[in-house]
Amino acid sequence: MVRGTYRRPVPTQSVEAAPAKRGSALPGFAVAAIREEGRWRCVRLDAVALEDLDAAITALRGLRSQGAVIGLLDVDDEFFVLLRPGPGGVRLLISDAVAALDYDVAADVLDLLRVELPPDDDALDDPWPEGDLGILSDLGLPADELEILVGDLDLYPDEQLESIARRLGFADSLDEAVGH
Template sequence: MAVQSVEAPADVREQALPGYAVAAIREDGRWRCTRLDPDALVDLDTAITELRALRSTGAVLGLLDVDDEFFVLLRPGPGGVALMVSDAVAALDYDVAADVLDLLRVELPPEDDAIDAPPWPEGDLGILADLGLPADELEVLAGEVELYPDEQLAAIGRRCGFAEALAEVVDAR
């Protein structure tokens, strides 16, 4: 499901969070990765804007490892942007996760219920299906609570074919 970007309020940006924001771009059958602005970890609109600026004839995918707590996948397209957050409960504590749910028009259960709930992914689980990672496998990977988000994103990179390019960018930070 593609959704449209919304302008982030000026007060959304806070101090940079640990983690990384990377774009994976596939052109002519080859993947390359590039770092996104660290503000993408706290401001979803920054990530969307940067990804749209990377115009490509192939796939463009955003990968956000936010504070070693959860990850976000973004994939811009002509009709908007497809989004997936690995842990919807993170929206209680992180603006970028709340922004994902807002764009998806998904509401969290009451805070008392959500805090005790196990993490669950939300959004377009088929976001990578055409790149080799079916929705059911992405759901299982997102639910692996023993893995940190960077490990989950590395597994996604391996499955889709951009693991080496991702590792080069992440290791260089």
């Protein structure tokens, strides 16, 4: 099972994104979904959150909500990242770990998870999720359902995030935040 809070017993190395993607503004969206008193609201995060995982985590922690806070990053319509800061650290899920070859934020996710890409290029042909599939279990989206959703290669990342938002009850607020 893929989990984002465990530590694999493998040596770590930094995964650095390809130069072509560094420093350029990326398409997509970064949104915080906040649940307080049984109601969800979504707010757009600064676009730098799509490029810098620390910026995304800092922005989410700055919201200081009593309820659940989930970060949803749709990066360049290539992959998504779910973030959930808590007192003991941050829980993470990336929909495609292979994206770390091309995107700094994806490389940062793998570094934080202490996960390496396999050295075999053939293993990099197919996308695979990495992190905590149970990240939304306590909010009503079990790990096995999230795994099926993440594995649906017929959906673009924004569609996957929309499905997650619909399942948890904040699809309208997400649409409003991203301007659909």
